[in-house]
Amino acid sequence: MHKTPTLTVIIPTFNEAGYIEDALKSVAFADEIILIDSFSEDATLTLATPHVSKVLSREFDNFSNQKNEALKHAKGQWVLFLDADERVTQSLEKEIKETIQNPVHSGYKINFPHFYMNRFLYSHSDDVLRLVKREGAHFKGEVHEKLLCNGSVGRLKNKMLHYTYKDLHSYITKKESYAWFQAKQQYAKGKRATWMHFWFKPLFRFFKSYIIKGGYKDGVPGLTVAGVNAYGVFQRYVKLHLLHKSME
Amino acid sequence: MKNQIKISAVIITLNEQKALPAFLDSLWFADEIIILDSYSTDSTLAIAKEHEKVKVFQRTFDDFSTQKNVAIGKATHDWIVFFDPDEKITKQLSQEILSTLKDPKAIAYYVNREFHFMGKQIKFSGLQNDNVIRLFNKNYCAYNDNLVHEVLKASGKTATLKNKLPHYTYTTFDNYTAKMHRYSALKAKMLYNKGIKPKGYHFFFRPWYRFINQYFFKLGILDGKRGFILAYTSAFSVFKRYVNLWLLYRNIK
Numbered sequence: 001m002h003k004t005p006t007l008t009v010i011i012p013t014f015n016e017a018g019y020i021e022d023a024l025k026s027v028a029f030a031d032e033i034i035l036i037d038s039f040s041e042d043a044t045l046t047l048a049t050p051h052v053s054k055v056l057s058r059e060f061d062n063f064s065n066q067k068n069e070a071l072k073h074a075k076g077q078w079v080l081f082l083d084a085d086e087r088v089t090q091s092l093e094k095e096i097k098e099t100i101q102n103p104v105h106s107g108y109k110i111n112f113p114h115f116y117m118n119r120f121l122y123s124h125s126d127d128v129l130r131l132v133k134r135e136g137a138h139f140k141g142e143v144h145e146k147l148l149c150n151g152s153v154g155r156l157k158n159k160m161l162h163y164t165y166k167d168l169h170s171y172i173t174k175k176e177s178y179a180w181f182q183a184k185q186q187y188a189k190g191k192r193a194t195w196m197h198f199w200f201k202p203l204f205r206f207f208k209s210y211i212i213k214g215g216y217k218d219g220v221p222g223l224t225v226a227g228v229n230a231y232g233v234f235q236r237y238v239k240l241h242l243l244h245k246s247m248e
Numbered sequence: 249m250k251n252q253i254k255i256s257a258v259i260i261t262l263n264e265q266k267a268l269p270a271f272l273d274s275l276w277f278a279d280e281i282i283i284l285d286s287y288s289t290d291s292t293l294a295i296a297k298e299h300e301k302v303k304v305f306q307r308t309f310d311d312f313s314t315q316k317n318v319a320i321g322k323a324t325h326d327w328i329v330f331f332d333p334d335e336k337i338t339k340q341l342s343q344e345i346l347s348t349l350k351d352p353k354a355i356a357y358y359v360n361r362e363f364h365f366m367g368k369q370i371k372f373s374g375l376q377n378d379n380v381i382r383l384f385n386k387n388y389c390a391y392n393d394n395l396v397h398e399v400l401k402a403s404g405k406t407a408t409l410k411n412k413l414p415h416y417t418y419t420t421f422d423n424y425t426a427k428m429h430r431y432s433a434l435k436a437k438m439l440y441n442k443g444i445k446p447k448g449y450h451f452f453f454r455p456w457y458r459f460i461n462q463y464f465f466k467l468g469i470l471d472g473k474r475g476f477i478l479a480y481t482s483a484f485s486v487f488k489r490y491v492n493l494w495l496l497y498r499n500i501k
Contacts, residue, residue, distance in 0.1 A: 247420075
């Protein structure tokens with residue numbers, strides 16, 4: 001019988017005191033846990049340190065660089081990327097262990113159903129590549145970072161628990177601060193906010209989220225996701241407009 | 249000529265360090281300044297205490313009406329001026345207040361406000377101006393118990409001052425939307441207290457109606473991109489109000 005391949009879990013954090021401990025407990029089975037923190041101002045590090053193998057502190061520029069830096073320190077043959085608001089269930093843990101024992105592929109996507117306003121949304125569940133062989137794995141892209149691996153990609157059956165929702169207000173303010181980030185990137189590319197952007201982009205996002213992705217099946221929570229997504233797009237163009245006017 | 253009637257200026261504050269110094273200067277015509285602060289975490293208190301006419305009190309904020317009524321209760325004099333730190337009291341307006349008080353013909357005076365947004369005065373959108381009581385005799389006036397958009401109820405004769413009051417609500421966009429979010433949460437609570445339940449048309453009709461009303465019927469379209477941004481932000485705030493109401497009924501945060 002050959003030895004079980006080793007697994008490293010990498011968790012990027014910034015002010016996650018309310019979430020981090022449960023996330024770490026859910027991956028206690030890993031051989032190594034690396035926390036890459038962008039200078040949290042709350043108790044994140046104090047709470048996390050007893051549970052992790054290594055803490056890296058790095059000024060945040062984008063998610064790709066942040067996670068690639070952590071990858072350099074990883075020693076496991078396999079790497080699992082986890083966010084602080086995500087939890088590995090026991091059945092997912094079992095499947096991960098079995099999968100890396102007899103891998104068919106060099107990377108595995110995991111399904112994320114979204115837990116929102118006390119229910120799972122039908123319309124929001126994504127497959128995201130999260131479990132990869134360390135050799136050759138790296139992130140690309142500044143805003144929507146993408147994990148790449150050498151070889152074929154499979155999919156795990158069990159789902160990841162994802163607590164995106166704290167309360168409506170923090171959900172919206174998160175979109176609002178993200179809008180600054182996106183606006184600055186578009187500004188750097190020399191883009192301007194046109195009437196087309198103001199009128200159609202938010203409408204289109206609403207349509208996509210509510211109709212195409214099936215948000216209408218999720219009642220008021222589905223409508224809220226669609227409405228807030230559209231608002232986030234609107235915010236992005238308002239902020240791009242403000243940047244051109246040198247206003248805040 | 250010396251003014252006979254003494255004036256108490258009353259302010260409620262929360263983290264107003266930016267606007268406060270100039271605002272306190274613009275209250276030169278008051279005999280005392282009452283500040284009721286809801287535990288600012290910036291240097292609001294330090295700035296306030298430097299000013300010789302200022303008396304500072306602190307109280308946890310519950311809603312605007314209660315906070316303002318408590319603040320008025322701290323005033324020594326009968327005649328009150330109650331402005332917001334984001335309003336600009338012009339020289340002409342303060343002189344008009346002084347001359348009005350030499351022989352007051354009413355117990356409360358309205359001022360016409362001009363709305364400024366993203367560095368420019370808004371001329372349409374239905375937001376261009378509103379009348380608010382800013383000078384009154386406290387023995388005849390009190391704020392009603394609306395949680396938001398509190399209105400000063402005056403029992404007696406009112407009049408309107410001639411000079412306008414520029415109103416600069418806008419500091420940053422995030423600040424503006426944060427204010428809208430607070431309002432929509434408070435309004436949801438008001439509806440909840442009245443037992444109103446969220447219905448389909450609240451979600452699908454009301455936000456659109458708000459947008460169309462403000463942007464087309466009230467000619468926000470003539471305010472350019474600002475008009476669009478204001479209409480969209482208001483419509484979203486209406487939408488958020490009903491989502492908040494829905495959450496209240498389900499006991500979800």
